[in-house]
Amino acid sequence: MAPHEEGGLPPLGGPRRPDRGPGEGGPIAGGVDGTIVNLYYADLAGAVRFWHEGLGFPVAADQGWAVLLRLAEGSFLGLVDGARGHLRPQPASAVLVTLLVDDLPAWRARAQQAGATGLTPTEHRKDLGIERFFCRDPGGYELEFQRFVRPEDRRTFHGGARRS
Numbered sequence: 001m002a003p004h005e006e007g008g009l010p011p012l013g014g015p016r017r018p019d020r021g022p023g024e025g026g027p028i029a030g031g032v033d034g035t036i037v038n039l040y041y042a043d044l045a046g047a048v049r050f051w052h053e054g055l056g057f058p059v060a061a062d063q064g065w066a067v068l069l070r071l072a073e074g075s076f077l078g079l080v081d082g083a084r085g086h087l088r089p090q091p092a093s094a095v096l097v098t099l100l101v102d103d104l105p106a107w108r109a110r111a112q113q114a115g116a117t118g119l120t121p122t123e124h125r126k127d128l129g130i131e132r133f134f135c136r137d138p139g140g141y142e143l144e145f146q147r148f149v150r151p152e153d154r155r156t157f158h159g160g161a162r163r164s
Contacts, residue, residue, distance in 0.1 A: 037078065038077075038079075039078065039080065039141055040082040040085050040087050040088060040089045040139075041080065041082050042083075044079060046138045046139075047138055048079055049138075050137050051069055051077065051079060052067070054110070054111075054115060055110055056110070060076055065080065065081035066078055066079065066080045066081065066084075066085065067079045095142065096143075097142070097143050097144070098144040099146070100146055100147070100148070101146070104122055104133065104147050105122075108122065108133055111143070112135075115138065116136060116137065118134065120133050129148060129150040130149060131146070
């Protein structure tokens, strides 16, 4: 008898959509529909200026002391007032937020204009098959803007056939 038939958890995953291959969507990990990564700020207004006004991510929901931004389909970033949220801002963050993008120079310029600090030169990592740069947002969170260069990785991480 399968574990889920004995009162345990149902099997992970589910039927894959016929129009999608491995790594291209469909049910994963028990039907997760999306993700929200929450970052906690002492200055919520400054974080909203950076992420929404500066980088241009649209507001999906404004809950007053938490603002949810749409990064991509099913992917959201929560900007949370550190005085009211579940966690508190920390003096040093152990979080790295990686944003997968196609046009690194354009995103670098946008991040610089938005007020990002600690901008690094664009790095080409042939061993990883990526190009990337790093910076920090107003709350001190480390950001990595990254582009996969290998065709098989681009299909998996950059939306498949939509992009070259």
